[in-house]
Amino acid sequence: MADRGKKRYVPDGDPLWYKDATIYELHVRAFHDSDGDGVGDFRGLTGKLDYLQDLGVNTLWLLPFYPSPLKDDGYDISDYTAVHPSYGTLADFRIFLREAHRRGIRVITELVVNHTSDQHPWFQRARRSPPGSRWRNFYVWSPTPDKYREARIIFKDFETSNWSWDSVANAYYWHRFYSHQPDLNYDSPDVRRVIFRVLQFWLGLGVDGLRL
Structure with a gap:
């Protein structure tokens, strides 16, 4: 580039x-x-x-x-x-x-x-922001882990789903790699x-x- x-x-x-x-x-x-x-x-x-x-x-x-x-x-x-x-x-x-x-x-x-650490300030701010807010939308969230079921799990030895529950956000976040690497939301x-x-x-x- x-x-x-x-x-x-x-x-x-x-x-x-x-x-x-x-x-x-x-x-x-x-x-x-x-x-x-x-x-x-x-x-x-x-x-x-x-x-x-x-x-x-x-x-x-x-x-x-x-x-x-x-x-x-x-x-x-x-x-x-x-x-x-x-x-x-x-x-x-x-x-x-x-x-x-x-x-x-x-x-x-x-x-x-593609993703950040879950320790990145963006994710820490996103998980504490209201659903639908610009900061929450930095990442991909869902109330259930049922979306995108057709997407394969890359690291099956370590992850059972591409979604992980976040108790602070009270929602699931999407990660194609490890659960400590939440995916950024490029629709934002x-x-x-x-x-x-x-x-x-x-x-x-x-x-x-x-x-x-």
Whole structure:
């Protein structure tokens, strides 16, 4: 998705760069630890950019690195515009991005926008908001678990339904993945609006692509 509002750094100006990219996918937490706490971080990754460049890598694909309870390895996001504190700060990310670009390495970030963590402020606000309100409608609710029965359950070893009961909302909420990952409701214009803002945030920082 292109950010047409801002001029971003593009190493060679080719809009079809991804067709010939040499992409290295990595999880920041598992790559290189700069401070000895046993968890990889952006400072550690920045320190290894020369190594990655020597391998012939010209694009890095980062798995989710956002604040998260980490019940699903970061795919349960609780804040879309920050960095998990175990991996550093947003300032550390900016330095990493600048140094990657300085070496001609593009950066793709994985941004999970189908669902959030149930600890995300949006869900916490939704479950406490009145039925039919704009905040409640950030997610998909039902008084019964009978809707969409034709949808298969993806993780049958862990989930018995795509609906889970929330005692605060006094209703069931929809999740295609785990019950701690409630699905966002894209029928809501408010959801579409805030997600576009999230995309604009990361593209505005200079990331070269998003895997949604």
